[in-house]
Amino acid sequence: MAVLAAGPKRGSKLISKPKSEAHTLKRKRDEEGLDALNQRVRDINVKDNDYGTFASLPLSQPTASGLEASHFKALTDIQKQAVPHALKGSDILGAAKTGSGKTLAFLVPVLENLYRKKWTELDGLGALVLSPTRELAIQIFEVLRKIGRYHNFSAGLVIGGKSLQEERERLGRMNILVCTPGRMLQHMDQTAAFEIDNLQMLVLDEADRIMDMGFQKDVDAIVEHLPRERQTLLFSATQTKKVSDLARLSLRDPEYVSVHEAATSATPSTLQQNYVVTPLPEKLDTLWSFIRSNLKSKILVFLSSGKQVRFVYEAFRHMQPGIPLLHLHGRQKQTARLDITNKFSASKNSCLFATDVVARGLDFPAVDWVIQLDCPEDADTYIHRVGRTARYERDGRAVLFLEPSEEEGMIKRLEQKKVTVEKINVRQKKQQSIKNQLQNMCFKDPELKYVGQKAFVSYVRSIHIQKDKEVFKLNELPLEEFSASLGLPGAPKIKFLKGDNAKNLKNAPRQAVSSSEDEGDGAAASGSGSTAKKTITRTKYDRMFERTNQDILTDHYSKLVNDDQGQSSDVNNADEGQDFLTVKRRLSDASSVDSEAEGKLLLPKLDSRKMVGKTPINVESKRKEKLLKSKKKLLKLKEKGQKLVFDEEGNPHQIYELENEDQFKQRGAVDVQKAKFLEGEQARLQAADLADKQAAKAKRKEKREKRKAREVEEAADDDDAGGRQAVLAPFEGDIGEDLDALDDRDESEVGVSADPVKKRPRKWFEDDSDGERTSQRRRKGEDDIQEPETLEDLEAMASGLLR
Numbered sequence: 001m002a003v004l005a006a007g008p009k010r011g012s013k014l015i016s017k018p019k020s021e022a023h024t025l026k027r028k029r030d031e032e033g034l035d036a037l038n039q040r041v042r043d044i045n046v047k048d049n050d051y052g053t054f055a056s057l058p059l060s061q062p063t064a065s066g067l068e069a070s071h072f073k074a075l076t077d078i079q080k081q082a083v084p085h086a087l088k089g090s091d092i093l094g095a096a097k098t099g100s101g102k103t104l105a106f107l108v109p110v111l112e113n114l115y116r117k118k119w120t121e122l123d124g125l126g127a128l129v130l131s132p133t134r135e136l137a138i139q140i141f142e143v144l145r146k147i148g149r150y151h152n153f154s155a156g157l158v159i160g161g162k163s164l165q166e167e168r169e170r171l172g173r174m175n176i177l178v179c180t181p182g183r184m185l186q187h188m189d190q191t192a193a194f195e196i197d198n199l200q201m202l203v204l205d206e207a208d209r210i211m212d213m214g215f216q217k218d219v220d221a222i223v224e225h226l227p228r229e230r231q232t233l234l235f236s237a238t239q240t241k242k243v244s245d246l247a248r249l250s251l252r253d254p255e256y257v258s259v260h261e262a263a264t265s266a267t268p269s270t271l272q273q274n275y276v277v278t279p280l281p282e283k284l285d286t287l288w289s290f291i292r293s294n295l296k297s298k299i300l301v302f303l304s305s306g307k308q309v310r311f312v313y314e315a316f317r318h319m320q321p322g323i324p325l326l327h328l329h330g331r332q333k334q335t336a337r338l339d340i341t342n343k344f345s346a347s348k349n350s351c352l353f354a355t356d357v358v359a360r361g362l363d364f365p366a367v368d369w370v371i372q373l374d375c376p377e378d379a380d381t382y383i384h385r386v387g388r389t390a391r392y393e394r395d396g397r398a399v400l401f402l403e404p405s406e407e408e409g410m411i412k413r414l415e416q417k418k419v420t421v422e423k424i425n426v427r428q429k430k431q432q433s434i435k436n437q438l439q440n441m442c443f444k445d446p447e448l449k450y451v452g453q454k455a456f457v458s459y460v461r462s463i464h465i466q467k468d469k470e471v472f473k474l475n476e477l478p479l480e481e482f483s484a485s486l487g488l489p490g491a492p493k494i495k496f497l498k499g500d501n502a503k504n505l506k507n508a509p510r511q512a513v514s515s516s517e518d519e520g521d522g523a524a525a526s527g528s529g530s531t532a533k534k535t536i537t538r539t540k541y542d543r544m545f546e547r548t549n550q551d552i553l554t555d556h557y558s559k560l561v562n563d564d565q566g567q568s569s570d571v572n573n574a575d576e577g578q579d580f581l582t583v584k585r586r587l588s589d590a591s592s593v594d595s596e597a598e599g600k601l602l603l604p605k606l607d608s609r610k611m612v613g614k615t616p617i618n619v620e621s622k623r624k625e626k627l628l629k630s631k632k633k634l635l636k637l638k639e640k641g642q643k644l645v646f647d648e649e650g651n652p653h654q655i656y657e658l659e660n661e662d663q664f665k666q667r668g669a670v671d672v673q674k675a676k677f678l679e680g681e682q683a684r685l686q687a688a689d690l691a692d693k694q695a696a697k698a699k700r701k702e703k704r705e706k707r708k709a710r711e712v713e714e715a716a717d718d719d720d721a722g723g724r725q726a727v728l729a730p731f732e733g734d735i736g737e738d739l740d741a742l743d744d745r746d747e748s749e750v751g752v753s754a755d756p757v758k759k760r761p762r763k764w765f766e767d768d769s770d771g772e773r774t775s776q777r778r779r780k781g782e783d784d785i786q787e788p789e790t791l792e793d794l795e796a797m798a799s800g801l802l803r
């Protein structure tokens with residue numbers, strides 16, 4: 001460095017001449033190196049595949065160094081089979097057990113194929129990796145960041161959680177994107193500067209999930225935007241060869257790479273799998289007892305809905321089992337979800353309650369137990385859930401809880417998928433009943449009771465919507481006892497929106513409905529499902545519960561009603577749709593809607609309601625009453641003036657005048673006219689859209705070409721001045737060395753002074769503070785890249801690449 005400061009000025013002819021020659025020579029050698037690499041890839045013999053280690057594969061130096069620095073040496077079976085094909089450019093349909101290393105099987109080819117195409121920032125998006133969940137996308141991105149650390153591609157993570165605008169600004173210049181389908185599609189439709197015409201590779205991780213109904217529309221729309229000439233890689237532990245799916249993705253003679261078929265089991269051999277038959281009302285007792293006797297373990301518990309996750313987590317937390325508890329479901333904020341996955345990954349002993357949002361792909365280190373408290377919807381989901389343990393040659397245990405009515409059906413489904421699960425029994429001695437504790441807690445804490453009610457409803461609903469009726473038999477479930485086991489004073493009343501109960505209620509005499517309305521909040525009495533018709537004798541205890549409810553009635557009531565009406569549509573969470581918890585008092589809410597519709601009659605009607613009303617709903621009516629009394633506010637409700645246009649003779653006209661009905665009819669049937677109109681407008685819109693896109697594209701192309709020309713010029717100048725080489729060519733000598741160090745060496749060798757204006761090629765995921773961080777790291781002697789702690793860190797790292 002001392003030499004640096006004292007060296008002659010940049011561009012000095014004296015020293016730049018020999019350096020210029022050195023650079024030309026280096027560039028030539030790099031070109032030759034790339035040619036040789038291409039030749040080695042062409043020579044790959046996929047039939048006689050003996051690539052046992054990454055070092056034996058024809059890989060570029062940056063990838064080889066990235067793999068080595070991440071301690072990956074030998075290839076796993078799926079990698080052995082898939083990588084050579086993928087390096088040669090074939091489409092791949094890859095299936096291998098959970099935890100067998102599929103992520104590297106597609107990330108290595110992504111890096112290599114772009115590298116060999118000399119992909120630069122100016123070439124735009126080269127590879128798109130789709131993942132069904134945000135968590136999995138983050139994980140893939142992290143692996144990419146590790147093994148790609150010596151490359152100069154820019155890579156980004158697009159999973160939502162940020163404003164579209166913020167993401168938009170970064171997208172345009174990314175080479176590799178890891179994303180969830182919904183968010184990607186949003187950008188494709190709305191981000192003009194996002195160019196995908198050049199895309200070389202499309203990867204679908206957990207392909208069967210991405211291709212299924214939930215994502216079908218998004219994926220089809222995404223694929224429509226992509227160029228047909230591309231390489232497509234599909235990977236999953238439960239892959240199907242469905243011809244229709246392959247056609248949807250326009251796969252060309254895909255290589256079917258499967259390490260399942262030779263195997264006798266679809267799950268890893270290091271995984272011990274058992275099931276216990278537990279009646280629904282004893283499930284929580286068994287789970288509690290299990291956790292209490294495994295306090296020194298890392299346990300992952302799957303439940304079928306976010307509401308159940310919340311209830312079990314809240315309830316068990318109150319009871320302090322003696323092990324850290326965590327919970328994760330699709331409704332949590334993204335930052336919280338990331339925080340929880342990190343915490344669970346880092347912990348030695350803890351218990352995570354989760355929905356299927358973590359069932360696929362997530363690589364939590366060293367999970368000892370996977371417990372499936374609720375039966376998975378099918379054998380594939382079972383395989384993915386248990387796959388969170390026994391990963392990459394480690395041991396693991398999985399226990400499936402089955403209700404007696406589910407046992408036969410589910411075991412049959414598992415056998416069909418080559419999954420053998422052995423039955424074990426619960427040690428009755430160790431079984432501890434927590435029903436009374438839960439009842440006590442629900443009694444004292446109405447919030448918990450409320451969460452319990454929601455959990456109950458969402459469980460019943462999850463069973464109701466299951467397709468496989470041979471496994472899930474709602475009628476055989478002891479729902480009343482189940483609700484008691486959650487600590488609830490009675491099963492919340494449930495109606496299935498299209499079911500008999502709804503019809504019955506609708507057709508019931510008004511008298512009967514209103515008399516039952518007086519019985520307190522909907523959750524307090526009456527049965528559900530098959531037990532709905534049972535009449536329940538209300539005890540003093542029940543009444544006491546109802547009295548507790550009176551205190552929180554407004555809150556409780558509005559939560560139930562609002563939740564019931566305003567469920568949003570998060571694709572990831574099965575329990576997001578409208579709940580069908582019936583709150584009988586909603587009828588009075590409906591009458592308020594009627595009143596509004598009746599306009600002027602509102603006031604007297606409200607008064608009469610006041611007399612009948614025992615509920616706080618009238619608070620809202622009072623507000624309306626006040627509003628109607630205020631003249632100023634009433635003005636707002638008055639009709640506004642109309643906008644008119646005047647013709648040349650000064651006659652007023654409406655802006656849109658309706659034509660004579662007869663004339664309209666003469667032109668043809670309404671439907672035909674409507675269809676014609678819509679068609680015309682659609683065509684007009686499409687044409688305008690196309691023209692806009694083409695104009696924007698042409699502009700971008702022009703800009704890009706200008707920039708490329710400018711950079712070529714600058715590179716030539718740099719050559720003359722002994723400046724640094726282009727970054728993509730393979731390095732020799734200190735290959736894999738930190739680029740910063742490489743920069744220093746180049747400059748000191750050349751003897752060029754440190755020019756503060758000179759651009760330094762940024763590395764992967766570098767951000768503005770990276771220089772500082774790198775030197776700190778060096779000071780500490782750390783070699784590994786720093787782990788991001790939050791989603792912001794991760795995104796900052798990705799975005800930092802953009803100059």
Ligand SMILES: Nc1ncnc2c1ncn2[C@@H]1O[C@H](COP(=O)(O)OP(=O)(O)OP(=O)(O)O)[C@@H](O)[C@H]1O
Nearest residue numbers: 074075076098099100101102103237361363387392
């Ligand atoms: N070649 C390898 N050498 C050593 N470890 C590896 C290798 N490949 C993958 N692994 C490790 O194996 C674990 C599982 O890998 P990965 O997450 O890719 O599995 P997967 O097949 O995608 O699993 P799932 O089906 O659950 O998504 C990871 O911790 C990963 O670091």
